[in-house]
Amino acid sequence: MTTKREGKAIQIEGLVVRYGERQVIDHLSLEVGAGEVYGLLGGNGAGKSTTLQAILGFVTPSAGRVRVVGLDPSAEPAVVRRAIAYIPENVALYDHLSARENVDYFLRLARLRPEPGEMEAAFRAVGLAEEAWGRPVSGFSKGMRQKTAIALALLRRASVLLLDEPTSGLDPGATADFNALVSRLRGEGAAILIVTHDLIGVADIADRVGFLEKGRISDEMAAEGADRFDLRALHDRFARARAA
Numbered sequence: 060m061t062t063k064r065e066g067k068a069i070q071i072e073g074l075v076v077r078y079g080e081r082q083v084i085d086h087l088s089l090e091v092g093a094g095e096v097y098g099l100l101g102g103n104g105a106g107k108s109t110t111l112q113a114i115l116g117f118v119t120p121s122a123g124r125v126r127v128v129g130l131d132p133s134a135e136p137a138v139v140r141r142a143i144a145y146i147p148e149n150v151a152l153y154d155h156l157s158a159r160e161n162v163d164y165f166l167r168l169a170r171l172r173p174e175p176g177e178m179e180a181a182f183r184a185v186g187l188a189e190e191a192w193g194r195p196v197s198g199f200s201k202g203m204r205q206k207t208a209i210a211l212a213l214l215r216r217a218s219v220l221l222l223d224e225p226t227s228g229l230d231p232g233a234t235a236d237f238n239a240l241v242s243r244l245r246g247e248g249a250a251i252l253i254v255t256h257d258l259i260g261v262a263d264i265a266d267r268v269g270f271l272e273k274g275r276i277s278d279e280m281a282a283e284g285a286d287r288f289d290l291r292a293l294h295d296r297f298a299r300a301r302a303a
C-alpha cells in the first residue's frame with residue numbers, strides 16, 4: 060500500500076493536552092513504525108480519542124511533540140491528513156451512493172484519479188464482494204463500510220492508518236477478515252494504530268500494546284520478546300487499569 064519510510068511514522072513525545080484547566084493527556088510518548096501495528100487500550104475517558112485528534116492535528120499540544128511522517132500536524136494539518144487514513148468506529152459514507160460512487164467522490168475531493176481498474180483492484184484487495192460495488196451503501200454492514208473506507212485508504216496511498224474501535228460490533232468471522240486485512244496492510248509497510256477495547260482482537264494482531272491511563276501510557280507490552288503479552292496478561296492488565 061505504501062512505500063517504506065525511514066524512521067517512525069508516528070512519533071509522540073511528552074505530549075500534554077489541556078482542555079481549559081483540565082489536563083487530559085499527561086506526557087504521553089508513543090511510536091509506531093512503518094510495518095507495525097500498535098494497539099492502544101484504555102478505559103472510557105483515558106484519552107484515546109484525544110490522542111487520535113492530536114495525531115490528526117485537530118487539537119494543539121499544550122506541550123510535547125507530535126510528528127507524523129516527520130511532519131507536525133498542528134503546523135501542517137492538510138499535508139499530514141493526506142498521509143493518514145482515519146477510520147472511525149462508524150464509517151461515514153453517502154448512503155444513497157454506491158461503494159464505487161462514494162470512493163470516486165472522496166478521491167475527487169482529494170483531487171485524485173485512480174488508474175483504470177485500480178478501484179476494482181482495491182475492492183478486491185480488501186475483500187469487498189463484487190456484487191456490492193454498485194449497490195447503495197445504505198444496505199452495507201459495518202464490516203463492508205470498513206472495507207470501503209480501507210479501499211479508499213489504499214487508493215489514497217495513506218501510509219498511516221488510525222483505526223478507532225474497528226472490531227466492535229463485528230462478528231468473529233468479520234473480525235478475522237478484518238485482522239487478515241490489517242496484517243496485509245502491515246506487510247505492505249503501513250503504520251497502524253488501533254484504538255480499541257477488544258483484547259482478543261488486539262492480541263491477535265498487534266506487535267505492541269500500550270495501556271493508556273489518565274492520559275499517559277502506564278505500560279507497554281510486545282507480541283515478541285521478554286515483555287511479550289498473552290491474552291491472560293492483557294486481560295489482567297486491562298482489568299487493573301479499569302479498577303485504578
Ligand SMILES: Nc1ncnc2c1ncn2[C@@H]1O[C@H](COP(=O)(O)OP(=O)(O)OP(=O)(O)O)[C@@H](O)[C@H]1O
Nearest residue numbers: 078079081083101102103104105106107108109110
Ligand atoms: N472537547 C473537550 N473539552 C473538554 N474535555 C474534553 C473534550 N474532549 C474530551 N474531553 C475529556 O478528556 C478526557 C479524555 O477523553 P477522550 O475522549 O480522549 O477519552 P477516550 O479514551 O477516547 O474515551 P472513550 O473510550 O469513552 O471514547 C475525558 O475526561 C473527556 O471528558
